[in-house]
Amino acid sequence: MYVKKVAVVGAGTMGADICYTIATRGIPVVLRDVDDAQLARAQQHIQELFDGRVGSNKMTAMDAADRMGFITFSSRLEDLTGVSLAIEAVTEQMRVKEAVFRELDRTLAPLAIIVSNTSALSISHLAAVTGRPDRVAGMHFFYPAHMMKLVEVIAGDHSSDETITTVMRLAEEIRKIPVRVKECPGFVVNRVLMASMAEVLRFKEERGLAAAEIDQTITEAKVAPMGPFFLADALGLDVAYEVAQHLTQELGERFRPSQELKTLIAEGHLGMKTGRGFYSY
Numbered sequence: 001m002y003v004k005k006v007a008v009v010g011a012g013t014m015g016a017d018i019c020y021t022i023a024t025r026g027i028p029v030v031l032r033d034v035d036d037a038q039l040a041r042a043q044q045h046i047q048e049l050f051d052g053r054v055g056s057n058k059m060t061a062m063d064a065a066d067r068m069g070f071i072t073f074s075s076r077l078e079d080l081t082g083v084s085l086a087i088e089a090v091t092e093q094m095r096v097k098e099a100v101f102r103e104l105d106r107t108l109a110p111l112a113i114i115v116s117n118t119s120a121l122s123i124s125h126l127a128a129v130t131g132r133p134d135r136v137a138g139m140h141f142f143y144p145a146h147m148m149k150l151v152e153v154i155a156g157d158h159s160s161d162e163t164i165t166t167v168m169r170l171a172e173e174i175r176k177i178p179v180r181v182k183e184c185p186g187f188v189v190n191r192v193l194m195a196s197m198a199e200v201l202r203f204k205e206e207r208g209l210a211a212a213e214i215d216q217t218i219t220e221a222k223v224a225p226m227g228p229f230f231l232a233d234a235l236g237l238d239v240a241y242e243v244a245q246h247l248t249q250e251l252g253e254r255f256r257p258s259q260e261l262k263t264l265i266a267e268g269h270l271g272m273k274t275g276r277g278f279y280s281y
């Protein structure tokens with residue numbers, strides 16, 4: 001199936017970058033959120049990404065304006081008319097995603113595909129709340145979505161081959177490297193990442209170390225391009241917490257989020273997006 005118009009639902013950390021990535025390839029895209037302030041922030045963020053490309057001579061100002069014109073920022077469901085593939089990137093909570101899947105199922109044409117950017121939740125479960133389980137799949141981007149090449153493509157129990165082929169092709173069209181993975185909690189990358197994240201959080205608590213000490217050791221040893229605490233702040237501590245909670249329920253205690261993570265979230269410190277997490281910004 002040829003994807004003529006895309007919707008990205010959820011204009012947060014991931015949704016805005018995914019939307020930008022799609023628009024840069026000249027594909028019309030509607031960025032939808034229920035929160036107008038969030039849509040305004042996303043628009044500003046995307047404009048800054050285009051400005052950055054112009055500033056570094058990777059794009060002309062005219063091309064940037066042209067590509068920005070491919071995006072419709074909207075909180076109105078009516079603007080989803082003509083969308084052939086919707087990427088759900090809302091809050092990582094099953095009940096929120098279920099509601100969005102039901103809404104998209106009611107709104108989009110019967111042949112349209114709905115994919116989720118969930119970090120860990122079940123694609124088959126989400127598919128089951130729609131009347132089109134064959135046209136539902138996972139399309140998991142990584143942070144920051146406009147830079148990271150890998151996209152995990154996840155087939156649910158009833159995803160059709162045509163759906164998976166369409167999602168793989170769209171990923172390639174927007175210059176990503178799609179990898180088909182089996183459905184399981186956390187898929188591949190987050191299962192590995194969250195297991196190591198849980199261990200490093202426990203290690204910090206046990207030893208009473210500062211986040212910066214651990215981050216510095218890990219980056220200097222070239223174990224990872226950035227330290228786990230800086231990464232957690234960038235991903236969003238609330239997102240990391242929800243994923244860890246889900247993996248704990250599904251796979252066991254080794255994923256349990258640390259007390260420090262819970263305390264930071266309870267105090268409203270969600271990482272870069274609120275100006276404070278393990279670090280202050």
Ligand SMILES: NC(=O)c1ccc[n+]([C@@H]2O[C@H](COP(=O)([O-])OP(=O)(O)OC[C@H]3O[C@@H](n4cnc5c(N)ncnc54)[C@H](O)[C@@H]3O)[C@@H](O)[C@H]2O)c1
Binds near residue numbers: 010012235236
């Ligand atoms: N943050 C990451 O690094 C990362 C990486 C890969 C995947 N993900 C996944 O992407 C999804 C989004 O994560 P995020 O970090 O962008 O979250 P976020 O909190 O930054 O943004 C979520 C957005 O969803 C919007 N939203 C909530 N309910 C909605 C609804 N009913 N309709 C439309 N919009 C609604 C919120 O207003 C908010 O703007 C999650 O499933 C997360 O697990 C996140």
